Amino acid sequence: MDDQKRKKILAGGLILVVLVFLLRPGVDGWLRGPIRDLQNEIATAETASATLLADEIQFGAAMRNLAEWKSISLPFDKDNAQRLYREWIQALAEECGFSRIEVVPGSKSVQKEYSSVSVELKRAETDLPGLTRFLYLFDQSDMLHRIDSLSIDSPGPKGNPRLTVSLIAEGLSAAGAENRLELLTRTPLAAPVNDADKHMATASNDGFPIDEDPANFEPFLVRIDRELIKVDAVDETGWQITRGVEGTQAAAHDANAVVEYFPVAWDRRQNTQEQYAALVKSSPFVIPSPPKKYTPRLTGISDKTIKPGEEVKLTAKADGMDPDLGAARFTLLNAAEGMTIDPASGEFLWNPAADLVPGVFTAKVSMTQENHEDVKTEVDLKITIRKENAAPTITVRESAIVVLSREFTTTVTAADEDSTDTLTFSLGGGSPEGLTIDATTGQLKWTPPKTFTPGKYDVEIKVTDSGSEPKSTTAKIALDVQDDFAALTLLSGIVGKDGVMYAWFRNKATNKVMPLKSGEKLTVSEISADLLSIADRYVTMQDADGVWKLKLGEPLRSRELIEPVPNPVVPQTPAAPETPTIETPAVE
Secondary structure, three states: OOHHHHHHHHHHHHHHHHHHHHHHHHHHHHHHHHHHHHHHHHHHHHHHHHHHHHHHHHHHHHHHHHHHHHHHOOOOOHHHHHHHHHHHHHHHHHHOOOEOOOEEEEEEEEOOOEEEEEEEEEEEEEOHHHHHHHHHHHHHEOOOEEEEEEEEEOOOOOOOOOEEEEEEEEEEEEOOOOOOOOOOOEEEEOOOEOOOOOEEOEOOOOOOOOOOOHHHOOOEEEEEOOEEEEEEEEEOOEEEEEOOOOOOOOOOEOOOOEEEEEOEOHHHOOOOHHHHHHHHHOOOOOOOOOOOOOOOEEEOOOOEEEOOOOOEEEEOEEEOOOHHHOOEEEEEEOOOOOOEEOOOOOEEEEOOOOOOOOEEEEEEEEEEEOOEEEEEEEEEEEEEEOOOOOOOEEEOOOEEEEEOOOOEEEEOEEEOOOOOOOOEEEEOOOOOOOOEEOOOOOEEEEOOOOOOOOEEEEEEEEEEOOOOOOOEEEEEEEEEEEOOHHHOEEEEEEEEEOOEEEEEEEEOOOOEEEEEOOOOEEEEOOEEEEEEEEOOOEEEEEEOOEEEEEEOOOEHHHOEEEEEOOOOOOOOOOOOOOOOOOOOOOEO
């Protein structure tokens, strides 16, 4: 190779190297740019995915917390919540030995997500152990509540004086919480128990925290009257129990006595009443209250409404008495036959005969003190024996035809022996979608869509009275859901045969023809009418609404009301005919 040619090759290589060096940034960006963009998009997506996962975990935890708060909140109806919470505070104060108890409704606050209700305990009397037990059990209970304010007056700073306690307790109702009739789960005792029994049987375990697996069973507390009982185990025969826990006393309880669940918050189950002992050992009071003024009061007596033959037991209690004037003595004045009261304990007892005529029976309970018999405290007692609540009666059509896309209405009627009872209508389970009933009027209403499946549907309707022990009655109506054959059935022809005129009705859906003469009944869908006359170009027919005219060639749904019945009532869908339709041969 000569020098000239070698120089050309070297010059071309040099130029190529320079070009590669100059063009490298652009080529590098062109090749690697999309890869870097994809890598950035992947990193952004991974960050967003991690954020979404964290949000999902946080949302799940929030939903679990909300569900738990709903389960332990008061009912969302503020009036019902305040009533139940007031009863619970009253029962807790009685259980802890408070006297002169007066619990009254307080303020209410309604928000979108929750509402709060308060009750006020006014100047009740107790001692330090009783107050300690009240605060301990209040704090232990698994409910959304708190003590908003607490005022304690003491007659002296030493010993264990009688205290005057006033407090305001506030409970919370979460939106969506169940509106139940009782605050806590209740069930009656299936059999009586004495104060030494370690076993008891209840009518039902429903609603109590009982796990069928013994390995997972956790003991829980229940309350009967003023006794707290710990349930240690559950078997086929009933509950194994520890009596008189948390400072209460074991007592005998009759069959049907109410057993109420006492929930304890999961994070406080290890707490003990001894942790509150500092309150008992050191009095927090340094300013003596004014001299005690005694105002005797008779409590524990309240009017009752019972069934015929039901036993009545009450215990009259003396509150606000000066102990220096002696023990209380109880007597009955103007009492109905059979009523008795124990002079010392104040226990009132009446066993009215089962055949005693229902009515109102009265007595006056009088209380004196052994060393002060001239001063009496009296309370009137009224016991009403009411008739057994009878179930209401219900009247409903046995069957009816319902046409797709057309409104169907009918009214269910009911009656009750007790004219003061309010009757409420409702539908049973499994009712077709869209079918409704007015709870007050009993009007059944439904417009099934065209997509609804035709067929026969048995619908259960229930009516319930408002008695103290509500009774219900049910009835069924058979609904035959059909296509709108009245819109598809034409007056297709009018034919005379042997001097008799026949109107031919043809169903376009089935292409079948029904020839009918005057006096025969036409039944298509919910329309049931007697054929009155047949003319050359039209026919007339009559049903409960009046006389109708249908022109030749028009569908039955297009008929025209020409003679309404006098004083028409609100039209209702007629029932399926009880008498058989006159059958005539169908013309194919």
